[in-house]
Amino acid sequence: MTITSAMILAAGLGTRMRPITETRPKPLVEVAGKPLIAYALEALSRAGVRNIVVNVHYLAPMLVEWLKAWPGAEITISDETEALLDSGGGVARALPLLGQDPFLVLNADTFWIEEPGSGLDNLSMMIDRFDRERMDILMMSARPDQATGHEGAGDFVVGADNRLQRYRGQGEPVIYAGALALDPRLLRQQTDARFSLNRCFDTAIGAGRLFAAPMRGHWLTVGTPQAIGEAEEAMAGYLSSQAS
Numbered sequence: 001m002t003i004t005s006a007m008i009l010a011a012g013l014g015t016r017m018r019p020i021t022e023t024r025p026k027p028l029v030e031v032a033g034k035p036l037i038a039y040a041l042e043a044l045s046r047a048g049v050r051n052i053v054v055n056v057h058y059l060a061p062m063l064v065e066w067l068k069a070w071p072g073a074e075i076t077i078s079d080e081t082e083a084l085l086d087s088g089g090g091v092a093r094a095l096p097l098l099g100q101d102p103f104l105v106l107n108a109d110t111f112w113i114e115e116p117g118s119g120l121d122n123l124s125m126m127i128d129r130f131d132r133e134r135m136d137i138l139m140m141s142a143r144p145d146q147a148t149g150h151e152g153a154g155d156f157v158v159g160a161d162n163r164l165q166r167y168r169g170q171g172e173p174v175i176y177a178g179a180l181a182l183d184p185r186l187l188r189q190q191t192d193a194r195f196s197l198n199r200c201f202d203t204a205i206g207a208g209r210l211f212a213a214p215m216r217g218h219w220l221t222v223g224t225p226q227a228i229g230e231a232e233e234a235m236a237g238y239l240s241s242q243a244s
Contacts (some may be wrong), residue, residue, distance in 0.1 A: 003127045003181060005098050007091055008040050010108035011057035011080045016223050025059040027108040028066060031222055032232050037063075039111030041070055043179075046114075047123035048103060049073075049161040053097045055080050055090045087197040090228075092187045100182045102132060105197075109223075110178035112142075113235060116242045123179065126213045130181040136209040137186065137200065140179040141163060142219040143172075148234035149221040150175050157210070164210045174212065177219045181203045 014026030021029065027037035037054075044052060055078040056063050067075050078094040091105055104123065104156055114121050120128070122140060130138045141164070144154060154173020156164040166174040186200050204210035219236040220231045 003102055003104055004049060005051040005053070005101070005172075006044050006104035006106060007053045007055070007078075007094055008037065008044075008106050008108050009055060009087055009090060010037055010056040010063060011059050011084055011090055012109065012114055013084075014109070015223060020225050021058075025056075025063045027063060029109075029121040029222070029228070030045060031220075031228055032235055035066070036222065037067075037108045040106045040108055041073065042122050043106070043111070043121070044104070045057045045072055046121045047104075047127060049123070051098075052076070053078050053094045054108075055085075055094060057081055060067075060078065082146065083194075085194045088187065088190065088200055089192065089194040091182070091197070092190055092195075093143060094140050094185055095187060098184065100184065101128060102181055105180040105182050107178035110219065110221040112177065112219040113217050115218075116239070118216045122213070122215050122217065125216075126179065126181050129213055132183055134209065135211050136183050136204040136207065138211050138213050139201075140177040140215050141174040141212040142177040143174055145220045146215065146217070147175055147177075147221070148231055149223060149227050151217075151223075158212045158214070161195075162214075163208060164212050165205060174214070175219070177215055178221070181213075187195050233237075 005031050010027045014021035028035045052073050052075045060081050154167045155176045157167050157171035174188045222231045
């Protein structure tokens with residue numbers, strides 16, 4: 001199907017990234033010379049998604065000003081400066097800006113490097129595979145060996161038909177790689193203003209409608225100042241290994 005809208009979750013406090021985030025919001029923390037949120041915006045550009053909503057809270061004016069200069073997209077701000085709504089509540093609040101059709105949701109503080117020469121990029125592949133008749137959520141997943149900076153064993157296990165279940169210590173775990181294709185009907189079932197997207201994941205699992213889109217490339221999450229150098233080293237190493 002065609003997906004033309006997306007939301008980037010950028011309202012977090014970034015407390016583990018202090019002292020860097022004492023003066024800038026986490027989405028503007030730079031890795032390899034580029035703000036974290038720029039990686040999400042570039043991924044959306046590769047997939048041809050131009051209608052983008054970004055939620056803001058901490059040091060919001062700085063992030064809003066930076067976003068004004070981003071070319072090639074129509075970026076709308078969802079203002080959460082009065083109160084954080086968590087991941088699910090933030091997306092639910094932005095539904096009037098996103099429309100009735102399925103859309104993408106990306107984290108502003110995780111990103112990935114596309115596999116060189118793989119052809120279709122990861123988000124375009126997700127858009128192509130999303131089937132509203134069968135799915136409420138199509139989640140980009142990464143194997144632990146494809147990831148840098150992730151803590152813990154994993155989040156889900158993938159069934160033979162690419163349906164996801166929570167990882168409970170059995171099977172081969174995969175990581176939620178910070179990108180979703182989502183049917184907004186799932187969010188309209190929620191009545192709380194503040195809630196996590198994990199609630200939607202569990203609802204979709206219960207209905208057999210949470211599916212995996214295994215990513216190609218290398219995925220990174222940068223949670224602390226010390227992790228910036230580790231991420232930059234991993235990026236250089238991955239690209240070097242693919243070129244050889």
